[in-house]
Amino acid sequence: MAIVHQKDKRSGITYAYESTSYWVKELKQSRSKRVLIGRVDDVTGEIIPTDGRVRNKLVVEAKAEVLPKRSFYGATYLFDCIGKRLGITSALKTIFPQSYRQILSIVYFLLLEDRTALSRFAKWSHTHHHPFGKDIPSQRSSELFAAVEESHRQQFFSILKKRKVDGEYWAYDTTSISSYSQQLKQVKYGKNKEHDKLPQINLALVFGSTSQLPYYYRQLAGNIPDSKTLSPLLNDLRDAGYEKVSLVLDRGFYSKENIDALYKEHLKFLMSVSMGLKFLRNNLEPLYDGFRSFDHYNSAYELYHHSVRTTWDYEQVRPYKNDVISEERRIYIHYFFNIDKAAEDEKAFDLQLITLRDELESGKRVPEHEKQYTKYFTITSTPKRGTKAAVIPEAVAKAKRYHGFFALISNQKMDAIEALQLYRNKEVVEKAFNDLKDRLGMRRTLVSSQKSLEGKLFVQFIALIYVSYIKKKMQDGNLFSSYSIQSLLDTLDVIDCVQMPGKRLRCGELLEKQKVIYEKLGFSPPSSL
Structure with a gap:
């Protein structure tokens, strides 16, 4: 039995029918019987009964749906709190007014059911209190993913910029995600960072080094090298309204064109670079013989360091004037030498x-x-x-001669150890890739359409924001000494609630350790609503 919508071309009204399929043995064919249920509201999608018998049937079904129900509530309550604090819930409600609850419910499922296929959502939905409150069949989740447009993604990024931390450096990096679906247009063979022999897509991610939250992602063809992705990133950040961005970049993003582009956009940057570059070696030579001096040794990092201020030969091509601007820009090189x-x-x-x-x-x-x-x-x-x-x-x-050396370049003045600390904070983006692949099920994609892939990535990016926020709060509250993320969520997930018809939701008993977890994460424990 299924619900079928059909639009009357004369009146423009869409009607809903209850369709039941049956088999005609004599004809060896299937047939269907349709019964009118009601009219479909064009705005809300709600079915409005047009027949008294059907209306009575719907009333009976509605009464059955609001019977007392007990469900798990502790972890989904935490997600409700995080979504409200970070503005995710309000953002999704603005962008997807008809389906934001379904998107949130899928996000909650991904967070709680570690590496579990979305086909298991029905079982999870039956036992958990969540925003949508009902099952989301696989076909419906695919429709949700396919409905996510590029404009929705950009609108979401624009809303996220409100929580940007002033002065924060953003770590930018890419990873490869293998795919079994070679018919997808962006699935290509390329340099797989995990040495997988499957074709792949590439995923670019921007992560805050202070907030430790993701701000931006972008899906790329699998054969695009890192150095070619920076210019589109700068365009996207400009379109989203981000200003005064500071980026931390790996050596794969180095090219003269990229450094010139960063100067052109007046963006601060810190980038790892290869010691094979001629201008790096030339600036190191005057320091080389005395590099390993006592007063330039850092015992915490067990290495020697020097910083050099020099100039960058900046060039800007101006097609509209058919000329090239050439001038010198200030740049700092931070050299490091590690004996091991x-x-x-x-x-x-x-x-x-x-x-x-x-x-x-x-x-x-x-x-x-x-x-x-x-x-x-x-x-x-x-x-x-x-x-x-x-x-x-x-x-x-x-x-x-250059073994043991590595270097960072920047257009902002700072000492070498400060630059090194800032660069090493870039590991948050590496950990985020691991969370996406291992915890949120993106190690290999199984979707069969480009639109579904794009929508699924969007939903998993939202889930990554929740995971990253929880990890940051767990670090701040020293909760990792007692819990992993999964064990912490499992500890909260056993808290239940009871929903009585016509009454407020009633929360179950809480243990003291559960109350402590909520408090260290920055939220009040749940109580009866």
């Missing part, structure tokens, strides 16, 4: 040289290694002795 890293780098490099030599002398050359063969070896071949490879001492010494 130097030893590890040298060991790894020597092992690499041994592998390259063995490839040469065995005749099993690897095409991708040809430049390294030429750079580090003198190769001789004779009929009697075969091929012999001897290292070029000068080339090896030059490569080892």
Whole structure:
């Protein structure tokens, strides 16, 4: 039995019918019988009975629905509080006035049912108090995902900007998400960061280093390199109304075009860069011999550090004037040297040289290694002795000269240790990727349409905001010494409530440890409403 909507072309009114399918044995065909239920309200989608018999039936069903019900409430109450404090509930209500409760219920399910398929929602819904209060069939959840448009996503980002922390640096990074659905237009083979051999999409994420909350995400084709994603990010942030943004970036985002773009937008940045860059090595040379001096050693991080102020050759192409602006901009380079890293780098490099030599002398050359063969070896071949490879001492010494070094660049003045601390806070985005993939079920996508994928990512991004907020509060309240996220939610999830017809919701008993959890998370424990 199903509910079918049909629009009357003459009157423009949409009617709802109760459709029952049955099998006609003689014809070996299925048939359906429809019974009119009522008229569908164009605004609310509510079915308004037009027949007295059906109206009586609906009244009976409505009475059955409001029988006393006991359900789990403690964890979903916490999510209600978080959604209200962060403005997520009000934002979703503004953007999706007809379906925001369903979206929130799916988010709550993802948070509580760790790595559980959405097809299990019906069972969870039956036992939990949640915003929608009813089951959401798989077909309906797919429709919800497909209804999320790009305009909705941008509107949500614009609302989120109200909770931006002033002066906060944002960590920006990307990850790869493998997919079994090669028919999706953005699923491509690319550099998989988890070495998975499946095609993939890439996901870009912006995370606050102080608030430890996500502010932005963007889905990318699987073959797009990191360095090509920064310019679209800057455009999106500008469109969303974000101003005075400060970014922390990994070395994969380095390119001259990207640094010029950051200067053009007047954005602060801190970026890891490769020591192979010529301008980095040139600025290090005057410091090299005295780099490992006592007064530049930091015992907390067990490394040596120096900072250099220099200039960046900024260029801005102006197509409308058919010219290029060239000028110098101030930039700071923070150098670091770690003795243990130097030893590890040298060991790894020597092992690499041994592998390259063995490839040469065995005749099993690897095409991708040809430049390294030429750079580090003198190769001789004779009929009697075969091929012999001897290292070029000068080339090896030059490569080892920079082992143990790494560098950060920034257009904001700060000392080297402050820059290092700020950069290492970027790990919050790495942990967020793990939460998305492991806890929220995004390690591999199983959706079959592009629209469903985009909508599902949006819902999982919302769930990530809740997870990140809980983790931050647990860290602040030292709750990780006693709980994991899952065990904390499980501890609250056993709190139940009773909904009586015509009466306020009544909350069950709370243990003292449950009250302490709510208080450390910054909320009052639930009570009868």
